[in-house]
Amino acid sequence: MPEAAIAGAGPALPPLYYLHNFEALWRVVDARYADLLLPEELAQMRRFEALPRAARCLFVRLVLRVGPVFRVGRLHYPEIGDIDSALAPLIDSDLASDCAALDIDTLGSLFTRAEIQRCHAVELGEGQRPNKPTLLMAVAGLEESDAARAQRLCAALDERLIRIEGGDTVRLLQLLFFGNSRQSLVDFVLSDLGVASYWPYALSKAQRVFSSRGAVDVYRQADALAERHALWQDGRDRDTLRTLAADALGLASDSDSVVRRIHRLRNRIARDCERAGLPDTALELYVHSEQHPARERRLRVLEAQGATDEALAFAGRVLVQPWCEDEQAAVTTIRQRLLRRIHGTRALRRRDRFSTREMRLPPGTGRVERRAAEALQAEGWLSVRHVENALFNGLFGLAFWDEVFAAVPGAFHHPFQAGPADMFRSDFQLRRRPALERRLQQLAACDLEAELLRMVSRCAGYQCRWIDWRVITPALVQDAVRCIPFRHLVAVWRRLLFDPRENRRGQPDLVLLGGRAGEYQLWEVKGPGDALQPHQRRWLNYLCDIGAPAGVLKVVWGDA
């Protein structure tokens, strides 16, 4: 009996939970996406539907496991009972087949070292105890056919091998249901177990994630390419990288979300092209990407190649319409460096508006943020917390919960989302502007502390991209709202709305809360050898511009 069940962490699942989940998923996909399935995929599912229950159970059990080949003798499912009788209809429906061939990899994953050695004792000798890779190499050296090997193993061990068909189809169904390849049927279980709970938002039935078979296929190709790129990391062979780059350039889709995915992938591969000394390949990829930081990287490559004039011209074009603040800042820095190099001109950078406080602490153990927090706590603050992005992001999530989870068309496709599909897209605010403005007015008029505490008790525990519930507790919300003036909170929220993706990062490390309104400070802690990152600098300047007490706390080690 698992510990979790004893602890009462979640309700027990019904005995056939996996079958029910799979069939529920299939009903949705059948209703929404049947037209995107190939005839054979659809036919497979119709054959599945016609199976007796035990066979359906066995299929779902196995198709969700690693497979696709299994040893029948190793299968034990009390709720299914006799495996052979459950298997027969599966085989009749071509959803499983007797597996007559056994390659070396499959041999190794299905059979233990001892079993393999026993079966080949005659040829390989009994004396040594080679490790498994060595043993498999030796077996491969026997040059037995896959068919003969399957037969020999099954005879020797009185075993039966089966292959489950339809794994690709089932993966496709999950992709269609979730609209991403990150989630799976596991999410059904985690939700039922209470490990993760999801807000009961309204689903948008009208809009589909994938509008055509082509979009799905390209998504899967991009996924496969990303996989190959991840695998490339340990070999780092230049020719392979060139192939990856070419394949990435070959991907195209008319779906915006798939295109975004492709462009991000191009950026990642291009970055490795830079590292691998393939600047021209990198440029080619960056030119065909509309996701930050493609243009910034493109500019850096041009600079490194010594193409100063071209770089300057390009920087000018970027700055006419920057994609985001981060790009604007980076490109401005590079442009001024280039100008200085050519003309010797020295452009003046706008001064920082925040100040830096130096703090001398005795050398000791623990992270510098914690040490600084303890020292500040001793100065009499009611509460000093290392919150980083969690505080403002969390208060934002509480304040705009209903707007975040509002039924905007295309926002929610399935019941396991922690936010709308367009949460971090540039038009998030645009598509909800009236509701957001109304909510802001409402927040201005109400008792904010009571309102946000009400939101905590209403929403606590539900998954939300903005809220880390370990940090956002009633006590913190109460203290923060009491101390931080409303006009500061509104300004912070507007900045988050302005660019939710970029601005959820870079917020100061520490928040210091006192007992009364206005008594608070925000500090970005910097130890020796650590420097402000550009987005941290932008947040600090913004906070100071709106009148918030924010700055850098520079820690130096030494005796006071």
Add this chain to the structure above:
DNA sequence: TCCGCGCTAG
């Protein structure tokens, strides 16, 4: 004999 890893299941 013990430890670490991948996999499974709820």
Add this chain to the structure above:
DNA sequence: TTCACACGCTCAA
């Protein structure tokens, strides 16, 4: 298996 952050290095100025 990503993402955000810190750290420590090199290079140029």
Add this chain to the structure above:
DNA sequence: GAGCGTGTGTCTCTAGCGCGGAAC
């Protein structure tokens, strides 16, 4: 100081198992 690579922790759960391999 700018830029880079790298390390660390991290809400993509968690206990239990079978196995392989190394320690003993």
